[in-house]
Amino acid sequence: xxxxxxxxxxxxxxxxxxxxxxxxxxxxxxxxxxxxxxxxxxxxxxxxxxxxxxxxxxxxxxxxxxxxxxxxxxxxxxxxxxxxxxxxxxxxxxxxxxxxxxxxxxxxxxxxxxxxxxxxxxxxxxxxxxxxxxxxxxxxxxxxxxxxxxxxxxxxxxxxxxxxxxxxxxxxxxxxxxxxxxxxxxxxxxxxxxxxxxxxxxxxxxxxxxxxxxxxxxxxxxxxxxxxxxxxxxxxxxxxxxxxxxxxxxxxxxxxxxxxxxxxxxxxxxxxxxxxxxxxxxxxxxxxxxxxxxxxxxxxxxxxxxxxxxxxxxxxxxxxxxxxxxxxxxxxxxxxxxxxxxxxxxxxxxxxxxxxxxxxxxxxxxxxxxxxxxxxxxxxxxxxxxxxxxxxxxxxxxxxxxxxxxxxxxxxxxxxxxxxxxxxxxxxxxxxxxxxxxxxxxxxxxxxxx
Amino acid sequence: xxxxxxxxxxxxxxxxxxxxxxxxxxxxxxxxxxxxxxxxxxxxxxxxxxxxxxxxxxxxxxxxxxxxxxxxxxxxxxxxxxxxxxxxxxxxxxxxxxxxxxxxxxxxxxxxxxxxxxxxxxxxxxxxxxxxxxxxxxxxxxxxxxxxxxxxxxxxxxxxxxxxxxxxxxxxxxxxxxxxxxxxxxxxxxxxxxxxxxxxxxxxxxxxxxxxxxxxxxxxxxxxxxxxxxxxxxxxxxxxxxxxxxxxxxxxxxxxxxxxxxxxxxxxxxxxxxxxxxxxxxxxxxxxxxxxxxxxxxxxxxxxxxxxxxxxxxxxxxxxxxxxxxxxxxxxxxxxxxxxxxxxxxxxxxxxxxxxxxxxxxxxxxxxxxxxxxxxxxxxxxxxxxxxxxxxxxxxxxxxxxxxxxxxxxxxxxxxxxxxxxxxxxxxxxxxxxxxxxxxxxxxxxxxxx
Numbered sequence: 001x002x003x004x005x006x007x008x009x010x011x012x013x014x015x016x017x018x019x020x021x022x023x024x025x026x027x028x029x030x031x032x033x034x035x036x037x038x039x040x041x042x043x044x045x046x047x048x049x050x051x052x053x054x055x056x057x058x059x060x061x062x063x064x065x066x067x068x069x070x071x072x073x074x075x076x077x078x079x080x081x082x083x084x085x086x087x088x089x090x091x092x093x094x095x096x097x098x099x100x101x102x103x104x105x106x107x108x109x110x111x112x113x114x115x116x117x118x119x120x121x122x123x124x125x126x127x128x129x130x131x132x133x134x135x136x137x138x139x140x141x142x143x144x145x146x147x148x149x150x151x152x153x154x155x156x157x158x159x160x161x162x163x164x165x166x167x168x169x170x171x172x173x174x175x176x177x178x179x180x181x182x183x184x185x186x187x188x189x190x191x192x193x194x195x196x197x198x199x200x201x202x203x204x205x206x207x208x209x210x211x212x213x214x215x216x217x218x219x220x221x222x223x224x225x226x227x228x229x230x231x232x233x234x235x236x237x238x239x240x241x242x243x244x245x246x247x248x249x250x251x252x253x254x255x256x257x258x259x260x261x262x263x264x265x266x267x268x269x270x271x272x273x274x275x276x277x278x279x280x281x282x283x284x285x286x287x288x289x290x291x292x293x294x295x296x297x298x299x300x301x302x303x304x305x306x307x308x309x310x311x312x313x314x315x316x317x318x319x320x321x322x323x324x325x326x327x328x329x330x331x332x333x334x335x336x337x338x339x340x341x342x343x344x345x346x347x348x349x350x351x352x353x354x355x356x357x358x359x360x361x362x363x364x365x366x367x368x369x370x371x372x373x374x375x376x377x378x379x380x381x382x383x384x385x386x387x388x389x390x391x392x393x394x395x396x397x398x399x400x401x402x403x404x405x406x407x408x409x410x411x412x413x414x415x416x417x418x419x420x421x422x423x424x425x426x427x428x429x430x431x432x433x434x435x436x437x438x439x440x441x442x443x444x445x446x447x448x449x450x
Numbered sequence: 451x452x453x454x455x456x457x458x459x460x461x462x463x464x465x466x467x468x469x470x471x472x473x474x475x476x477x478x479x480x481x482x483x484x485x486x487x488x489x490x491x492x493x494x495x496x497x498x499x500x501x502x503x504x505x506x507x508x509x510x511x512x513x514x515x516x517x518x519x520x521x522x523x524x525x526x527x528x529x530x531x532x533x534x535x536x537x538x539x540x541x542x543x544x545x546x547x548x549x550x551x552x553x554x555x556x557x558x559x560x561x562x563x564x565x566x567x568x569x570x571x572x573x574x575x576x577x578x579x580x581x582x583x584x585x586x587x588x589x590x591x592x593x594x595x596x597x598x599x600x601x602x603x604x605x606x607x608x609x610x611x612x613x614x615x616x617x618x619x620x621x622x623x624x625x626x627x628x629x630x631x632x633x634x635x636x637x638x639x640x641x642x643x644x645x646x647x648x649x650x651x652x653x654x655x656x657x658x659x660x661x662x663x664x665x666x667x668x669x670x671x672x673x674x675x676x677x678x679x680x681x682x683x684x685x686x687x688x689x690x691x692x693x694x695x696x697x698x699x700x701x702x703x704x705x706x707x708x709x710x711x712x713x714x715x716x717x718x719x720x721x722x723x724x725x726x727x728x729x730x731x732x733x734x735x736x737x738x739x740x741x742x743x744x745x746x747x748x749x750x751x752x753x754x755x756x757x758x759x760x761x762x763x764x765x766x767x768x769x770x771x772x773x774x775x776x777x778x779x780x781x782x783x784x785x786x787x788x789x790x791x792x793x794x795x796x797x798x799x800x801x802x803x804x805x806x807x808x809x810x811x812x813x814x815x816x817x818x819x820x821x822x823x824x825x826x827x828x829x830x831x832x833x834x835x836x837x838x839x840x841x842x843x844x845x846x847x848x849x850x851x852x853x854x855x856x857x858x859x860x861x862x863x864x865x866x867x868x869x870x871x872x873x874x875x876x877x878x879x880x881x882x883x884x885x886x887x888x889x890x891x892x893x894x895x896x897x898x899x900x
Binding site: 192196204205206208209210211212213214215216217218220221222224225227228231232233235264267268271272273276277278285288289292294295296297298299300301302303304305308309310311312313314315317318319320322324346354356392393394395 | 642646654655656658659660661662663664665666667668670671672674675677678681682683685714717718721722723726727728735738739742744745746747748749750751752753754755758759760761762763764765767768769770772774796804806842843844845
């Protein structure tokens with residue numbers, strides 16, 4: 001397997017090529033179309049060198065690259081990646097220039113090395129290695145590479161929507177994952193959904209003197225009461241229907257919750273805590289993290305918060321919240337439930353504003369055959385079992401493929417627990433770049449045989 | 451009655467004298483000891499001109515003036531006033547110099563005219579008028595005049611404590627009251643007590659990513675739950691014992707609540723409301739305002755409140771609160787009840803800091819004979835009934851005399867509904883200065899006869 005990828009000249013060439021690609025400062029937040037176009041052109045040329053039909057897809061935002069290589073079978077894998085990176089700031093916190101990649105002690109330091117240029121190149125190199133070794137690919141592959149992921153992928157939904165047939169695939173390898181704290185490779189099967197909103201209470205046209213606190217409604221009390229009506233002190237959401245559509249855990253989901261090392265106590269210690277909210281045992285932590293929706297207050301503000309005391313009865317207050325949603329939940333439905341809850345509990349005067357509901361949860365079934373393919377490919381390459389993470393803690397744009405609910409989407413990457421994605425001194429282990437490349441090649445081989 | 455006070459030469463002289471006194475810029479916040487000493491010296495000289503024994507009392511702060519004039523009877527009235535004033539800023543919002551008093555359309559404009567130099571001079575002039583007319587006073591009078599009231603009377607408690615015997619009296623006329631919106635003279639029988647505090651929730655050593663909201667406690671949710679446990683959405687305080695020691699309303703208190711025009715709707719309209727919290731009828735408004743303690747949130751803050759959304763699970767949050775206390779309640783006891791409540795309901799980790807408990811309620815019984823004396827004196831002078839206000843909405847230092855719970859304390863002043871105390875263009879009606887002076891003289895006469 002992958003003798004080609006073990007050749008020193010090839011390893012050197014692929015590392016050099018990754019370094020070349022990392023030199024492009026493709027910071028999507030900078031809106032520098034020239035450098036983004038340069039990266040897209042670079043990718044198209046590189047993909048064409050593999051014999052791919054490569055081109056740009058129409059997009060209202062930064063260039064989106066599409067490429068396709070027919071294989072021995074119609075069975076198709078879609079690779080989703082992005083060529084844009086986070087801003088490198090603060091620059092003085094870097095040990096070396098973020099866009100002048102350097103290898104120190106086997107680690108490659110550069111902005112984008114972990115997130116997500118390393119992973120992107122691993123897909124291209126895996127395809128090339130198979131072509132060099134076999135002449136053809138065992139499966140058909142498609143590349144979808146966008147340039148706005150670090151800015152929230154604003155154009156991706158419309159691009160995918162306009163190209164549903166083109167992007168059709170039997171499985172999708174998503175952009176990124178990392179070795180865990182114990183050094184075990186991981187794969188991530190999902191993203192949570194999200195509904196963000198703001199509650200604004202306004203109880204009078206102006207603040208009043210608190211000596212008359214019994215006469216005029218207080219906006220902070222009103223907001224506090226409304227919030228307390230929505231969630232009990234233990235964290236259970238009290239909004240009618242909130243949990244109703246959550247997909248029950250399968251036997252496989254339950255097994256993952258039981259068997260995946262969560263290391264709750266170490267996580268708690270990082271925050272100075274003895275205990276996590278659901279308890280420290282693996283099952284409770286995993287279930288809370290992967291399969292339980294949440295309602296979080298991001299911030300709250302009202303009245304006088306300067307030094308000392310001010311005898312004021314505030315007439316306005318607001319809170320920012322966000323619900324993280326799990327398999328089966330719909331952000332629009334949750335938004336409606338919350339509005340209904342407030343209305344029903346007598347808080348219809350509280351305004352819901354600044355709403356953001358367009359992020360659906362995306363969970364690939366843990367017992368999907370493709371999960372086994374990816375896990376086995378990983379354990380063959382790494383020589384150790386791959387940890388299956390049913391969901392990332394965060395939210396992401398996998399939902400753009402929710403019109404293909406049967407397509408498994410699994411994230412794989414080249415990083416490790418201290419890769420510092422989004423932070424100064426972002427880095428990967430050079431060796432991990434080749435592990436992942438080999439795993440991707442092996443996935444193509446194995447998927448052809450399933 | 452008070453023919454002396456109707457003499458034009460006397461009215462002119464008294465108005466001139468008030469103007470002279472108002473010229474002294476006795477802003478206690480400026481800490482300018484020279485001008486404060488000058489005002490105290492001026493007062494001592496003026497009181498000595500009445501034949502009083504006048505002197506300074508030992509004080510850790512600004513000069514405190516004491517004077518005593520023996521009358522025909524040992525029955526004693528204590529006059530409490532202050533010679534300091536609020537800062538005049540913003541100066542450009544004044545129509546004339548705040549320390550160059552001017553009369554326009556019968557109104558005298560100057561900082562301190564309403565609060566409280568007009569009232570102070572009304573006491574001195576009333577005593578002088580009686581002495582001129584009768585040769586002696588019908589009752590003994592004592593003056594206690596401080597210079598730090600606008601800075602919260604920090605020295606008054608210790609000064610009064612060190613001079614309990616000296617300051618003993620059968621009744622006390624307090625510094626100030628004003629005609630109400632309908633132009634009716636008022637008298638105020640009390641001040642609310644206050645306990646201010648801050649609740650601080652800290653749930654971890656650092657904020658965390660809200661994708662793990664189910665794992666780590668959220669300080670805002672914790673604070674919200676604790677607050678919601680302390681007060682129901684209708685405003686009832688849920689802290690055990692909070693209402694227990696509140697003195698039940700007497701028949702007289704009930705009658706005042708029923709009969710005092712509260713004009714709830716007009717008050718509500720000022721804040722863009724159709725309805726006050728307790729309802730718009732006089733009884734409900736008066737009872738809520740005069741006899742019901744409150745728990746008010748002054749301010750709340752935690753997490754991210756800038757633009758947009760930030761996916762953070764905040765580890766700290768705080769709220770500022772204050773309880774206004776009514777007859778029978780003790781701020782230290784309320785502070786203890788709140789601490790016990792939090793402990794008992796599982797919120798013992800929430801810190802109570804920035805505590806301020808040293809303000810007791812002070813309520814003179816509405817059926818005290820002295821209330822009748824003051825009211826009758828007022829209605830004789832004004833030719834209309836005096837509105838009895840059982841309490842000011844605010845808090846004040848009457849509690850320094852709580853070692854004399856049987857001494858009635860009633861506030862009288864020279865202002866009107868638009869006197870703008872503490873604001874630019876502070877003013878009084880010149881005629882009101884003489885009404886109040888006459889009322890004070892009449893009180894002395896009538897009190898001697900009770």
